[in-house]
Amino acid sequence: MNILVWKGHHSKEIFELTKRALSSDNVLLILCPPRIDDISDYYEYLPSGQVEFFGEFFGKESFYNDSKTTFKETVSIGLFSSGSADIFPKLILYTKGNLKSSNDGIMSFFSETDFKKIVCYPQPYHIFGLSLGYALAIDRGVELLFDVGVYSKKSHKLWLETIENCGAETLTLGTPTHMKDLLSYLDSENLTPCASLTSIFGGESVSVNLWERARDILKIQAPSIGYGCSEASPGVTHLPPGVHPGENGNLGAPLPNVKLTCEKDGLRVAGENICHAIIQNNGIIFPGGEYLMSDIIKKKDDGNLQYISRNNLVLNRGGEKFSLEMIEAYLLDELSLNVVSVCVNDERLGEDLGGLIxxxxxxxxxxxxxxxxxxxxxxxxxxxxxxVNSLPKNSNAKVDRKSALEIVKG
Incomplete structure (x- = not known):
């Protein structure tokens, strides 16, 4: 096997390497985000094969990785999870079948939406951009457009140029934060976009207000909402194009090839889209087609799911526990305020609630x-x-809770 290791931001080279990996049964592509400097601790858990370096790793000496780890299936793509904040970040390995199962499930909601171009907003961890951008474009044979390097206003300019020329056949991929940034950019530049066909918002909860602004101000005729996790390649549920969410956090229905079970500790996901292996904390796990997400999800009467919060974002206030994301959603609903909730140290209670507004x-x-x-x-x-005038963002263009805490403490 050939193991290709790449480091950096979004790049045309990634797209070409992805094509190489997905067209072969003997290539594994590992994409490292900019903050990953060394993956030597991971090699023993990867397949055996000749390792070559690309991107910011270009120039490192190639070598043969002699590994004792065996895989039941051939893994083709390796991505670091954007949720990895540990000393030993999580590397997720996918088969071609994992990615295709996820994309086929998502695309089943687009049977009446014929797009021929994809505009993909960049994220340095590549999960959303690669599986729903690169891999989808390669699988469907459609053109992919994205800006290279660090996320900037150039992405908004690319989006505007694309929809001006072919908006009627364009799918836009991005996070809610990307869409909010785009709305602010249009407002600051006093620009009015042309109409475009559809979009997928993913990566965090989507409010009714943002969905409506995407439709009415961005003129995306049929916005849609995707929900999932890195381990699910990444699709789990989808709210179809043009369907109004009705309430904040509406995740839509499960993908047709995915089985979901709401449990006390989170949402259990089962299907062929579940990644083949996870490398973390000096070990490797093979999920076997099932994964437990640490999200609190509510099943609605219409069969759709509603996002409530993540299990691990909890304030323990003197033994009384509060969901930070639930508080944020409540304040957004009641006061239309964007708030990031944090846990601050308290001498009497241990922890108390703080917030950046x-x-x-x-x-x-x-x-x-x-x-x-x-x-x-x-x-x-x-x-x-x-x-504050605006909430702090991390390198994935999501709200940076750690920076918010520092501002609150300061």
Missing amino acids: ESPDQESIQNILFKLKEKFNRNFNSHNFKI
């Missing part, structure tokens, strides 16, 4: 405290809340 109005703090008192019958400390 995106608002021009200092009175927003008092409004939030009133609503939290109304909801939980608890008084929270106003000194733990700060007003």
